[in-house]
Amino acid sequence: MRLFADAGCIGDKYIKITDQGDIRHLSKVLRLREGDEIDVSDSMEWEYRAEIVRIDEEEVLLVILDKQKFAREPNLEVTLFQGIPKAGKMESIIQKCVELGVHAIIPVFMERTVVVDKGNFSKKLDRWQKISDEAVKQCKRGMVPQVGRQRPFSEMLDKLRNYDLILFPYENEGDYSIKDCLRGLAEKPRSVAIVIGPEGGFSDKEAAALDEAGAARVTLGKTILRTETAGMAALAMTMYELEL
CATH class of the missing domain: 3.40.1280.10 (SPOUT methyltransferase, trefoil knot domain)
Structure with missing residues (x-):
């Protein structure tokens, strides 16, 4: 699963997901819980591997496990x-x-x-x-x-x-x-x-x-x-x- 988050929602250690569509998809469709890992992109340069530390109806809080520059994005x-x-x-x-x-x-x-x-x-x-x-x-x-x-x-x-x-x-x-x-x-x-x-x-x-x-x-x-x-x-x- 890969999400796209605004750069303003990504900190040095944590990522906050507040989009209601993404929250519903994570919790209701994929049924992810605390401890599950997902990929997150800032749509500009960086992609992250992150672990869910809190998930509720208002917000999903992720802790950043790894940060890398885009690996699958063409240079051309x-x-x-x-x-x-x-x-x-x-x-x-x-x-x-x-x-x-x-x-x-x-x-x-x-x-x-x-x-x-x-x-x-x-x-x-x-x-x-x-x-x-x-x-x-x-x-x-x-x-x-x-x-x-x-x-x-x-x-x-x-x-x-x-x-x-x-x-x-x-x-x-x-x-x-x-x-x-x-x-x-x-x-x-x-x-x-x-x-x-x-x-x-x-x-x-x-x-x-x-x-x-x-x-x-x-x-x-x-x-x-x-x-x-x-x-x-x-x-x-x-x-x-x-x-x-």
Whole structure:
């Protein structure tokens, strides 16, 4: 079990858990008691092994047994800019990409996006962030990848300037593979953006705009991948080449 606590709740010797959801999960679902041990992260740099010394309805008090810097957090920061897909595909994308080590996920409205923002998109973002939160607890990462607010394609282009490398998996790119791109780099990037289109792919105008932004057109293989598969595949390949 891994919890995430605000830095203000973590002292030199003790950690206080006051979130009611976490308290209920520890006491009612996991049925943990005094003497049981759990992992705690501050979501920034440190992770702790701690023992429960008191647990009640208001607070869980833990004594710190061990403190280490993140052991399972990638050094490479990869942000997935995902063309918003239909139905529940985004939930699967978030869950699996968090397990694979993504740093952040940004939903993007593109020309061929079918989903329409009717003014209540914040509910989807809340749901997607909860999925990221739960996936992190399962794979025991040190920080929770943030699902950013939805952005139009034009705003995404502005953000891409902040990355050392932009990968643009494109179904019309036949020869230049992601392996060719990553193994041909002069130096290892610290931040990578992966841009994935929605179900209908990129429009010609969007592809041209990404070229102008300096994105590297790459192919992920001979087959055409679904949008919910392409981001995971590109992320896994990038992590393998640059992180592992």
